[in-house]
Amino acid sequence: MxxxxxxxxxxxxxxxxxxxxxxxxxxxxxxxxxxxxxxxxxxxxxxxxxxxxxxxxxxxxxxxxxxxxxxxxxxxxxxxxxxxxxxxxxxxxxxxxxxxxxxxxxxxxxxxGEYGISMDALRADAVALAKKHAKELAAHQAKCDLHNEGVRQLLDDVADTDAVTDDGTGNPASPLAWGHEDGKATNPRWVTVNEERVPVAPSYRIERVQKYTDWVSGHGEAAAEQYCQMF
The missing domain is CATH 1.10.287 (Helix Hairpins)
Known part of the structure; x- marks a missing residue:
């Protein structure tokens, strides 16, 4: 058979x-x-x-x-x-x-396979990209934390200097007082590092990075640089 x-x-x-x-x-x-x-x-x-x-x-x-x-x-x-x-x-x-x-x-x-469609491959790439970004943001967050700690320490130290007058205003004679160049200091805390003002906003740095990323993706690098300054 x-x-x-x-x-x-x-x-x-x-x-x-x-x-x-x-x-x-x-x-x-x-x-x-x-x-x-x-x-x-x-x-x-x-x-x-x-x-x-x-x-x-x-x-x-x-x-x-x-x-x-x-x-x-x-x-x-x-x-x-x-x-x-x-x-x-x-x-x-x-x-x-x-x-x-x-x-x-x-x-x-x-x-x-002429259309090149592969959702599984895209999903894997997306997961890998997200993990990479998470690590990079975490590394930048660590740097921001160090920066922010330095800012807090600087502000604490400035409070005990001649930047503050007896009545609590800025001292025009102190290089640490805002506006001391014009002799019109009104803020007792003149915070600058390497001739650049230090922004006192520890919590928004990573959010700013993410917003800048959105600007670059949606409008291009030139527009992001002009309308969405990093800090």
């Missing part, structure tokens, strides 16, 4: 080339059907005009035509109308066949 086995894994799906060829053939058939439909409709219009001409001649007592001519014209018109209807239905079916063939091409391209 012999047994015939079938490989269940045999790929019976059409290749992109095969599906594309089938689509071309379907489109060619559709073009032929549309041409035949257009001709049939033109023939029906001509038959209608001929029938109307004969009817008008009979109404005018034209002896060159008779009822036999009218019968023939009526028969011809019925034929061409039926022919136009049939050709229209054939063209409609051919159009459906083209749409089906186009679907087959899309499916073949999907199976062949």
């Amino acid at each position: 012999s047994t015939t086995t079938t490989n269940a894994n045999t790929n019976t799906k059409p290749s992109v080339a095969t599906a594309t060829q089938a689509l071309a053939e379907a489109e060619a058939k559709l073009a032929a059907h549309l041409s035949a439909q257009a001709q049939a409709e033109q023939d029906a219009r001509s038959a209608t005009a001929e029938q109307q001409r004969i009817e008008q001649c009979i109404a005018n007592d034209d002896q060159t035509v008779g009822l036999d001519d009218l019968t023939k014209a009526d028969t011809s018109l019925r034929f061409h109308n039926l022919q136009a209807t049939a050709k229209g239905k054939a063209a409609y079916k051919a159009e459906l066949a083209v749409r089906t063939a186009k679907s087959a091409v899309v499916m073949a391209k999907l199976d062949a």
